[in-house]
Amino acid sequence: xxxxxxxNQPDADGFFGRYxxxxxxxxxxxxxxxxxxxxxxxxDDPHFVVGFQEELADYVGRPSPxxxxxxxxxxTGGARIFLKREDLNHxxxxxxxxxxxxxxLAQRMGxxxxxxxxxxxxxxxxxxxxxxxxxxxxxIYMGSEDxxxxxxxxxxxxxxxxTVVPVESGSRTLKDAMNDAxxxxxxxxxxxxxxxxxxxxxxxxxxxxxxxxxxxGKECLLQMPALFKRLGMAKEHPDVVVAxxxxxxxxxxxxxxxxxxxAVRLVGVEAAGLGLETGQHAASIQRGSAGVLHGSxxxxxxxxxxxxxxxxxxxAGLDYPGVGPEHAWLHEIGRVEYVGATDDEAxxxxxxxxxxxxxxxxxxxxxxxxxxxxxxxxxxKEQVILVNLSGRGxxxxxxxxxxxxxxxx
Amino acid sequence: MSRLQATFKRLQRExxxxxxxxxxxxxxxADITPALMHVLVEAGxxxxxxxxxxxxxxxxxxxxxxxxxxxxxxGVGMPQVLEQVRQFRQSDTTTPVVLMGYANPxxxxxxxxxxxxxxxxxxxxxxDGVLVVDYPPEVAGDLSAQLRQHGIDLIFLLAQTSxxxxxxxxxxxxxxxxxxxxxxxxxxxxxxxxxxxxATLARIRQHVRIPVGVGFGIRDAHTARQIAQVADxxxxxxxxxxxxxxxxxxxxxxxxxxxxxxVRRQLELDVPEQTSSPKAKNAKP
Numbered sequence: 099x100x101x102x103x104x105x106n107q108p109d110a111d112g113f114f115g116r117y118x119x120x121x122x123x124x125x126x127x128x129x130x131x132x133x134x135x136x137x138x139x140x141x142d143d144p145h146f147v148v149g150f151q152e153e154l155a156d157y158v159g160r161p162s163p164x165x166x167x168x169x170x171x172x173x174t175g176g177a178r179i180f181l182k183r184e185d186l187n188h189x190x191x192x193x194x195x196x197x198x199x200x201x202x203l204a205q206r207m208g209x210x211x212x213x214x215x216x217x218x219x220x221x222x223x224x225x226x227x228x229x230x231x232x233x234x235x236x237x238i239y240m241g242s243e244d245x246x247x248x249x250x251x252x253x254x255x256x257x258x259x260x261t262v263v264p265v266e267s268g269s270r271t272l273k274d275a276m277n278d279a280x281x282x283x284x285x286x287x288x289x290x291x292x293x294x295x296x297x298x299x300x301x302x303x304x305x306x307x308x309x310x311x312x313x314x315g316k317e318c319l320l321q322m323p324a325l326f327k328r329l330g331m332a333k334e335h336p337d338v339v340v341a342x343x344x345x346x347x348x349x350x351x352x353x354x355x356x357x358x359x360x361a362v363r364l365v366g367v368e369a370a371g372l373g374l375e376t377g378q379h380a381a382s383i384q385r386g387s388a389g390v391l392h393g394s395x396x397x398x399x400x401x402x403x404x405x406x407x408x409x410x411x412x413x414a415g416l417d418y419p420g421v422g423p424e425h426a427w428l429h430e431i432g433r434v435e436y437v438g439a440t441d442d443e444a445x446x447x448x449x450x451x452x453x454x455x456x457x458x459x460x461x462x463x464x465x466x467x468x469x470x471x472x473x474x475x476x477x478x479k480e481q482v483i484l485v486n487l488s489g490r491g492x493x494x495x496x497x498x499x500x501x502x503x504x505x506x507x
Numbered sequence: 508m509s510r511l512q513a514t515f516k517r518l519q520r521e522x523x524x525x526x527x528x529x530x531x532x533x534x535x536x537a538d539i540t541p542a543l544m545h546v547l548v549e550a551g552x553x554x555x556x557x558x559x560x561x562x563x564x565x566x567x568x569x570x571x572x573x574x575x576x577x578x579x580x581x582g583v584g585m586p587q588v589l590e591q592v593r594q595f596r597q598s599d600t601t602t603p604v605v606l607m608g609y610a611n612p613x614x615x616x617x618x619x620x621x622x623x624x625x626x627x628x629x630x631x632x633x634x635d636g637v638l639v640v641d642y643p644p645e646v647a648g649d650l651s652a653q654l655r656q657h658g659i660d661l662i663f664l665l666a667q668t669s670x671x672x673x674x675x676x677x678x679x680x681x682x683x684x685x686x687x688x689x690x691x692x693x694x695x696x697x698x699x700x701x702x703x704x705x706a707t708l709a710r711i712r713q714h715v716r717i718p719v720g721v722g723f724g725i726r727d728a729h730t731a732r733q734i735a736q737v738a739d740x741x742x743x744x745x746x747x748x749x750x751x752x753x754x755x756x757x758x759x760x761x762x763x764x765x766x767x768x769x770v771r772r773q774l775e776l777d778v779p780e781q782t783s784s785p786k787a788k789n790a791k792p
Contacts, residue, residue, distance in 0.1 A: 111645065121610055121641040123566040124664040125688050127673060267572055268562060280565040285692040287668060387618065390610040390641060391563060403584025404615025405562040 105357045107427065112301020112394075114427035120300040121390045126280070129287045134302045136207050141309060146202065153198045154313060157231070158188045160195075161317040164325055164484070169454040170471070177477035179470050180325070180336065181457070181487040182318055182352060191460065191489030192314060192348045193224040193295055199310035201228040204291035211235040211286065214293045215279040217244055217272030217344070218415030218462065219251025220489055221295030226260035236260040239278045243270040244414045251493050269408045272344075272418045276392050296345025297422030300393030304422050311351025315339075318484060319355050326482075336484035338363040338473065342466040343436065344380065344416035346425045348488035357433060366425060367469040369411035370438030380409035382421040383429050383436040389420075396423040412441035412497065413461035415489075443468040445501060448491060460489030461497065510603040510635045511660055511683040514553055515718045515739065522779040524735035525684075526551055527720060528767055529607065529744035531558040531574035532591055533583025535751050535759055541594040542756075543763060548602050550764045551771030556638070556742060559588050559608030566640045568695035570745040585612045585625070589632040596633035605636035605662060605683070613639065613650065623653045630657035636683045638662040644676045651680060664688055667707040671714075678714040684740060685715050690724045695745025699724040701733050708737055732773040743770060 108114045122130055140146040154160040162183045171178045184192040204212060212234050216222030222238040229236035238255055242264040245252050255262050268274035276299075283292040297304045297311075318339075326333040339356055341349035343366040356362045371379030379385065382397045389398030391406055399407045399419040411417040428434040439447075444461055447468035452458045459467055463486070470485045477483070491498070508516070518525055528547045532540050544555050560578040564571060592604050606629065616625040629637065637659055642650065644663060651661045660683030665674055668691065677685060687707060689699040704721055711719055721734045722742025731741045743766075750766050751759040 119646055120643070121646060122643060123640045124643060124669060124673070124677075125566065125666045125691065127643055127666075128668040128670060131670075267569075268576070273563060277563050277565040281568070281693045284566065285696065287691055388614070390614060392565070393641070398611070400611065400615060401584075402615070402619055403586070404612035405560075405579060405584065406611070 107424065108301070108305055112305065114424045115430060116388070117396050117423035117426040118301060118304055118394050120393060121395065122300050122393050123284070125284045126287070129283065130300055132207070136203060137302050137306050140203055140206060146206070150199055150202060153202070154195065158194050158198070159186065160313065161321065162186050164318060164321045166325065166329065167455050170451065171474065173450070173454060174471050174474035176479065177337070177474040177481035177483050178479065179474055180482060180484045182314060182484060184314060184348065184486060184488045185457070185459065185463070185490035189220070189224045189227050190492065191220040191224065192311060192351060193221045194227070195313055195351070196295065196307045196310040196347060197221070197224040197228045197293060200291070200293045200306070201232055201234065204234065204293070205232060207291065209289055209291035211237070211290045212293050213237045213239065213279050213282050213290055214295060215239045215272060215275035216295065217275070217417060218413065218460070219244070219248040219255070219493060220415060220460070222260070222262070223251050223254045223258070225293055226255040226258035229260065230258045237282065238262045239265050239275040239282070241265045241269070241271040241275050244272065244275070247414050247497055248493055249496065271414070273392070273406065273420070280392070296347045297350050297424060298345045298392055298394065298396070298420055304394065304424055307347050308350045308354060308424060311347050312354045314348065314351040314486065315353065315355035318352060322484065333482060335359055335362050336482040337477070338365060338481070338483045340365045340367060340466050340470045340473070340483055341486040342367045342416060342462050342488065343383070343421060343425060344369065344418050344462065346422040348486050350422060350424055352486040353434060364434040365469065365473070366434050366436045367465045368436060368438050369413060369416035369465060370440045371410040373440055374438050378410040379438065380411045380417050380419065381438050382419060383425060384438060391420045394423050396420050397426045397429070412444060412501065413465065413494070415460070415462040416465065437469055439465040439468040445498065447471060448494070448498060457487070458491040459487055460491045461494045463488045464491070509658060509660065509683070510601065511554065514603050515684065518553060524738065524774055525553040525718070525720065525740035526767065526771055526774060527554045527556055527740050527742045528552050528747050529556040529558060529722070529742055531560060531571060531578055531748060532588040533560060533578030533581055534574040534748065535577065535754070536756055537578070537581040537583050537587070539756050539759065540591040543760060544595045545599065546760045546764050547767055548599060550767035552602070552767055554603045554605060554740070556605045556607045557588060557592065559585060559606055559612055561609040561612055564609065566693055568693040568745060570695045570748050574748050585616050589628055589634070592634055593632040603635040604633060605638060606634055607638040608640065610639050610641045626650070626653035626657045626659060630659055634659055636660040636662045638664070638686060640664065644680050647680070662686055665711050667691065667703060671710070674711055674714050678716070681715065681717060684718040684720050685711065686742065687711060687719050687721045687738065688723045689721050689734070692723065694723050696724050698726065699730065704734065705737050728770045728773040731770045732776065735774045736777060741770070741774070743767070
């Protein structure tokens, strides 16, 4: 592939520069090695690759469209905003792409029990969905705080036959769900496959999840020129690509195929929560420092003792104190800009997109929309911003209504 | 000779096995640790593993997670742990102390100060060994070199799932002792399978020439004795920590003493007759 000739990351040990790697206890080493070997084998296996593509087409409904958000663009008075509609995927977010890939791998490895962590519940729902489809046992770890915030998704997972295990340790959110999933994996290592939902974790997860998610950006590379032609625009690529970054899987999925197209600006939007200066946020790249969490070295929000800090974001899916190691690397080499959007900005974008385009975005994706709207106003009309609309917002209705009610009071 | 080497040599000479209690530093109270360490030694501990609290202890079960969280709430981090070791060393210069924890507090210690600061400060405090749960041999190179420079042993884990290649890799790099994880699972989990442990130890000893300790899941004195019959050292962690839970300081110290004494008594049943009293080594200098 052309991309790999220029941007050839990670190295054989899973390092993106100084980030990544495999920082795991010996009790997991064998399972992780087994997974590394299986992945390296199957990603080049034509049957596996074709099977994956067929699942994405027939079951997920890919390719997802790119949509020109005309009214939203007009509101900004600046650049034109296009949306990559990952919210239209089966189960309502980009998460399903990766889940299918890993579940297919689990089947080939003979693992019949799938475990996963979830924050917003989208990855949990996608995992429960595929386990139902493939007839696999499914256990989802979810922080009790997130269960409260995302109850419709908990009901979905249970409807699909999954067992949802509430996690009561630490901050009771995504990071703690991940710790408990790792503990389960160590204990049931023979028959269990740990299906990680983001580009975090030990090697090979950051690479494997990225590879399964790059279908998003690869489709855009083909869709954008065709769409530009139809709209009478003399362009091949967008000028800017914007995506939200929690762990960073939707962002890496749309960014990665554009990395070698150096004229394309890539912007990752982190959850700035109540504001980057308040300490109440989840902006690991902008406010974190190098640290080892969940099996890899990346940028982590931590105190002076190396204890991982509690984060805050209105969106459960971005509420994670680390970030995929490849993002830390892309930040370090300056290829991707990372900015923040606050809770209020995301909420505003949530309402705005709903009202002017008839699209209810997930609160995670609302962060990307918020920044795109802000950025568009500063750019000329000829410029194009492509936003990865990574999920739909039905799951966030409770959160948004509660917030709106609070504001009214 | 390092304190760890000297201890294992003495034990071998006496026909004894090492009893290694694990305590989370700063649990149940921030300032109890030096006193607890002395009590453990008086009760018959040969080496002390001191757990460094971490916010995300993904290899630990609920007991050590909770102890870690409690210690963190009381502000106990790496600098406090090193201070506790320093205090302990003021009146015990012979019992080896091993820090057990996760990579991030160590990396952060150097990041805030300077590269190599942890190894230097740990040595100055009187630390003898360091076990980093999430540093497999592949990524432990830098720390290993820094610790060696200060005469500190880097201790590695091996498990029943470890392949022969990995056992060899650890055998090449390990010093002090090797810690064999007795179960598939996290600390304090279900009861272990003694035959499985024997089989794993046999595989480990084909390559590892230094003492091998066994831990994770030893929850009674009888099991401890069975393990001591086949291993060089027995590690008691979650069981000990549970005995401290919810007790005032004096009661917690007494409970720890009783528990370690009961294990020591079981272990002594297998010591050859001619060996002198185990208390001799604990005489105050």
